[in-house]
Amino acid sequence: MSGSLGGWIHKNSPIPITKKPDLNDPVLRAKLAKGMGHNYYGEPAWPNDLLYIFPVVILGTIACNVGLAVLEPSMI
Structure with a gap:
């Protein structure tokens, strides 16, 4: 199941656990600083x-x- 999703879901888990965000990513840090961490479309x-x-x-x-x-x- 995790192979099709690129490793986003951990194996042997009864409940899907998503990967934690990489806070060292400069694009994500810029979005969070701008206040758009929760909203991808900018509305x-x-x-x-x-x-x-x-x-x-x-x-x-x-x-x-x-x-x-x-x-x-x-x-x-």
């Missing part, structure tokens, strides 16, 4: 997801629950 989470999407999802979930509670109280 910031603020304001795209945090401001515009999450409140819509939260309010939609609340609206669905309130709608079900009003229309069909035994369903909740």
Whole structure:
């Protein structure tokens, strides 16, 4: 199993364990210093997801629950 993935998964492990990042790599160090260690595409989470999407999802979930509670109280 590890041969096809280039050694990223250790052998004889019931749970796949990924390889730890090489912190001596200058490209990785530059990305971490720039604040892009978690994001490969460079798209910031603020304001795209945090401001515009999450409140819509939260309010939609609340609206669905309130709608079900009003229309069909035994369903909740």
